[in-house]
Structure formats: C-alpha cells, structure tokens
Amino acid sequence: MSLEVGPENCCFIHVTLVPFLSGSDEHKTKPTQHSVKELQGMGIHPNFIVLRCDKPLEEGIYNKIAMFCNVKTEHVIENRTVPVLYEAPVMLEKSGFSRLVCLDLGLDPHELELDEWKEMVERIKNASKNVTIGIVGKYVQLHDAYLSVAEALRHAGYECGAHVDIEWIDSETITPENAGDVLKNCDGIVVPGGFGNRGIEGKIATAEYCRTHNVPYLGICLGMQIAVIEFARHVCGIEDANSGEFDENSKDKVIDFMPDQYKEIYKGGTLRLGAYPCVIREGTQMEKWYGQHEIRERHRHRYEFNNDYREVLSNAGLVLSGRSPDDTIIETVEVPENDFYIGVQYHPEFKSRPTKAHPLFKGLVSSALK
Numbered sequence: 294m295s296l297e298v299g300p301e302n303c304c305f306i307h308v309t310l311v312p313f314l315s316g317s318d319e320h321k322t323k324p325t326q327h328s329v330k331e332l333q334g335m336g337i338h339p340n341f342i343v344l345r346c347d348k349p350l351e352e353g354i355y356n357k358i359a360m361f362c363n364v365k366t367e368h369v370i371e372n373r374t375v376p377v378l379y380e381a382p383v384m385l386e387k388s389g390f391s392r393l394v395c396l397d398l399g400l401d402p403h404e405l406e407l408d409e410w411k412e413m414v415e416r417i418k419n420a421s422k423n424v425t426i427g428i429v430g431k432y433v434q435l436h437d438a439y440l441s442v443a444e445a446l447r448h449a450g451y452e453c454g455a456h457v458d459i460e461w462i463d464s465e466t467i468t469p470e471n472a473g474d475v476l477k478n479c480d481g482i483v484v485p486g487g488f489g490n491r492g493i494e495g496k497i498a499t500a501e502y503c504r505t506h507n508v509p510y511l512g513i514c515l516g517m518q519i520a521v522i523e524f525a526r527h528v529c530g531i532e533d534a535n536s537g538e539f540d541e542n543s544k545d546k547v548i549d550f551m552p553d554q555y556k557e558i559y560k561g562g563t564l565r566l567g568a569y570p571c572v573i574r575e576g577t578q579m580e581k582w583y584g585q586h587e588i589r590e591r592h593r594h595r596y597e598f599n600n601d602y603r604e605v606l607s608n609a610g611l612v613l614s615g616r617s618p619d620d621t622i623i624e625t626v627e628v629p630e631n632d633f634y635i636g637v638q639y640h641p642e643f644k645s646r647p648t649k650a651h652p653l654f655k656g657l658v659s660s661a662l663k
Contacts, residue, residue, distance in 0.1 A: 304397050307332060307339035308372070311346045311354070320350055322358055329362040340397050341368045341390075349373065367393060377417050379647055383407060413451060413648045422455035424661050427479035429499045431492035433461035442485045442513070445645035449654035455662060467495035472502040481509035481633075481661030484516030486594070486640060490539040497523045509633040509660040511653060514594050517636030518548045521598060521606070521626060529609045538596050547606070549599045565592045569617065569639070571624040577614035578627045578635055582656035587618075590639035597638070598623035633660035 309325045329339060342364055344350060350371050359366040370388050375381055385391070386405055395402035426446050432438035443459055450457035460479055467475050476482065482503050484496050496516070500523040503510035512520045518536055525534035525547045536548035568589045573579045580586065598613075603623070607613055615625030615637070628634040633656055645651035 304341070304394055305337060305339045306341045306343060306394075308343045308345060311344045311350065313346065313348050320346065320348070320354055322354060322361070325358055326361045333363075339364060341370060341394065343370045343372045345372050345374075347374045368397075377414060379410070379417065380414055383411060383414060409648050416451050416454065420450065420454050420456050422453070422662060423458060424450065424453075424455050424480045424658060425458045425460055425478055426481045426483060426658070426661060427460045427462050427476060428483050428485060429462045429464050429467070429496060430485050430487060431464050431489075432487070433463050436461065439485050441640075441642040441645075442483060444647075445642040445651055445654045446483070446658065448645045448647050448650040449658040451647065452650045452655055453658050453662060455658065457658060462499075464492035464495035464499065467498050469498045469501065472498045473506075476502055476508070479508065481657050482511070483657070484510070484512045484519055485642075486514030486516065488515070488538075488595075493519070493539055497526070501527055504628055504631065504634060507631050509657050510631070510635070511633075511657045512636035513642065514592075514638060514640060517626060517638050518596060518598075520628075520634075520636035521547050521611070524609070524611050524626075524628070525602065525606060528611070529605055531605075536596055545602075547599050547602045548596050550596060565594055565597075567592065569624075571615045571639070572618055573625075574612070574614045574616075577612055578629070578633060578656070579614045579625055582652040584652070588615075590624075590637070590641060591643045592639045594638060598626070632663065633657055 307329060309328050311320045311322065311325060313320050325342065325344065329342065332339060339362070342358060342362055355366050355369045358369050370385065370390050373384065375384055386407060391405055392402040428439055428442060430439060436443065446457045446459065462475060476499065482499060484499060496519045500510065500512065500520045502508065504523065522534050522536060525531040525545070531545045531547070533543050533545045534547045535543040535545065537543070537546045537550060568591050571588050571590060573583060573586050573588065575586070603613065612627045612629050613623050614627050616623055624639065625635060625637045627636070635653060637653065641651045641653045645654055
C-alpha cells in the first residue's frame with residue numbers, strides 16, 4: 294500500500310502479519326523480515342511497517358524490525374485485532390500513525406477529531422439488545438456478495454443499541470408451504486438486489502409471508518419488484534403477474550422496461566445508474582423514516598414499475614409512496630397495514646455509514662426490535 298502526494302513525496306506502507314507461537318510464547322519476526330527483503334529486492338523501500346497481530350507485541354519487537362528492515366523505530370506500528378472492527382482507527386490514532394505519515398509526506402499534521410467515532414464505538418460496546426434479520430437471496434453462500442447490505446444493517450443496530458445477527462437464507466429453499474418454518478427465527482427480512490430468475494419464487498413467498506404476518510420487510514431494487522409482483526398476484530388476483538426479466542411471455546408484466554428503453558440492448562445502455570431524486574408522499578412510512586419529502590438515492594437497475602398497473606395496484610391498497618419529480622417513475626411502494634413493509638427501487642445501503650445509519654435500515658431494525 295502506498296500514499297503519494299505530488300511527484301516527489303511518496304510514502305510506502307507495508308502491512309504484514311506477525312505470527313505468535315504459543316509453544317515458545319513469543320512473536321516471530323522472520324516472516325516480516327523476509328517480506329521486506331523481497332520488497333527491497335524489487336526496489337520498494339517501505340517507510341512504515343504495520344504489524345498485524347492478535348496479541349500485544351513485546352517492546353523489543355519494534356526495535357528488532359526497525360533494525361533489520363531499515364525503518365525508524367517509531368515507524369513500526371502495531372495493528373492488533375480488536376473486538377470491534379471500528380475500533381481500529383482509534384487504536385491506530387493512539388499510536389500517532391496519521392501524524393507520523395503526515396510528517397513523512399511533508400504535510401502539516403492536524404489532530405484528528407474522533408469524538409463522533411469514539412461515541413459510535415461506545416454504543417457498539419454497550420449494546421444490550423439482539424435482533425435477527427434474515428437476508429433472503431441466491432448468493433448467500435458468499436456473504437461478501439451482500440456485504441454493503443450486511444454492514445448497513447449493523448450500522449442501524451449501532452444506532453438502536455442492538456447487535457444485529459444476520460441469518461443467511463437461500464431463496465431457492467423457500468416455498469409458500471415452508472416459508473413460516475424457514476423464516477420463523479427472523480425478526481425482520483431484507484430481500485436485496487440481484488439479476489436473473491433463479492430463486493425468484495422463493496423471494497415472492499418470502500414477501501407474501503412478511504406481508505401477511507406483519508414481519509418487517511425491506512425490499513431493495515429487485516426486492517421492491519418482488520413485493521409488487523407478490524401484491525399483484527395475491528391481493529389483486531393477477532395470477533400471471535411477473536417481470537419482463539423473468540417471463541417475456543407474461544400477459545401481465547407489472548415490472549418491465551420503460552417505454553424509452555430498448556429490449557434489443559441487454560447490457561449497459563438500459564441500466565439506470567447513479568443518483569436520482571425521489572419525491573415522498575405525505576403520511577407514508579417513507580416520510581416517517583426519512584423525515585423529509587425529497588431525497589436523492591443511488592440506482593443500479595434495468596426494469597421499472599409498469600405504470601399501466603398503477604391504478605389497479607393502488608386501488609387494492611399498495612401505496613406508491615415515492616415517485617420521480619416528473620411523476621413518470623414509481624420509486625418506492627409500501628403496505629400501510631404493516632408496521633414496516635417498504636420496497637425501494639434504489640440501493641439505500643450505498644449511503645449508509647457507521648456513524649450515520651441509513652433511515653430505512655434504521656426503520657427496519659427499529660421495527661424488528663418491537
């Protein structure tokens with residue numbers, strides 16, 4: 294890893310693991326020495342060496358690595374494993390890491406303002422409640438596929454004083470008959486974004502179970518489209534309701550391409566990408582959690598709510614709670630009878646932060662805690 298300021302000022306930071314041998318009760322520095330030697334052989338001379346470790350390093354380790362790796366002793370930094378990931382910046386700041394890097398780059402070091410961050414870490418440590426949120430998708434074996442969603446849920450938990458336990462649920466295992474058993478341990482559900490028709494019927498069964506059993510539900514992108522399809526089928530009686538993505542021959546595509554999109558183009562050109570404004574309807578769950586009437590959120594999708602079905606769905610009770618400013622695109626839907634049942638066409642997880650949870654994730658977790 295390197296930090297560079299201008300053509301001349303460059304700072305190379307080498308992050309390496311220092312193993313601990315329980316048999317001899319000591320850390321071993323040879324792996325670090327060898328890795329630095331290899332770097333130096335390639336013409337790379339680290340300015341800093343950051344040592345990953347699970348236990349506190351002995352005092353002599355710093356001098357030893359500094360001497361054999363040709364760096365200043367104060368430029369050997371301990372990066373110990375901490376119980377909470379977000380403690381790491383506080384730990385590194387205690388070692389003066391940012392000040393030393395700034396000095397090495399010829400920059401004026403300023404004391405970092407970490408009060409808000411420290412307060413967040415304290416909230417995490419003092420959390421006294423637990424809540425289980427199910428993520429229902431088709432890539433759940435690879436948790437990193439939904440990493441931003443998982444982190445957004447944890448951010449919401451921090452603000453609600455709760456530890457969020459995530460239950461990873463493969464949508465292909467869910468049917469209308471077993472949905473209650475599969476989802477019984479979940480206090481709330483997220484159906485995240487995705488492409489393709491694999492596992493879709495399981496997600497529809499999930500949306501129906503949450504709607505009929507008042508389980509807090511947040512549908513993101515595809516998850517909103519699933520909520521619309523489920524409502525159309527089981528409330529409006531449109532048995533063939535589907536998305537043009539899943540069934541091109543469906544007579545009732547409640548989700549489909551917009552009129553200005555082209556079915557001949559399957560990639561890139563048909564995606565709606567980036568931030569778009571959304572006007573929130575008064576008196577809705579969306580207004581309750583956002584506390585404002587116009588928002589901007591980030592999109593990444595190809596299919597939209599089919600405006601031909603606005604009247605039939607809204608007359609049956611589905612609230613079209615968020616629209617584009619020109620009223621051409623439905624951005625969010627919700628079921629008003631439920632405590633929390635919202636589908637959004639955009640990706641709120643992209644704007645969640647550890648010190649400021651996204652309002653929709655906070656709303657989901659808050660509702661799940663009740």
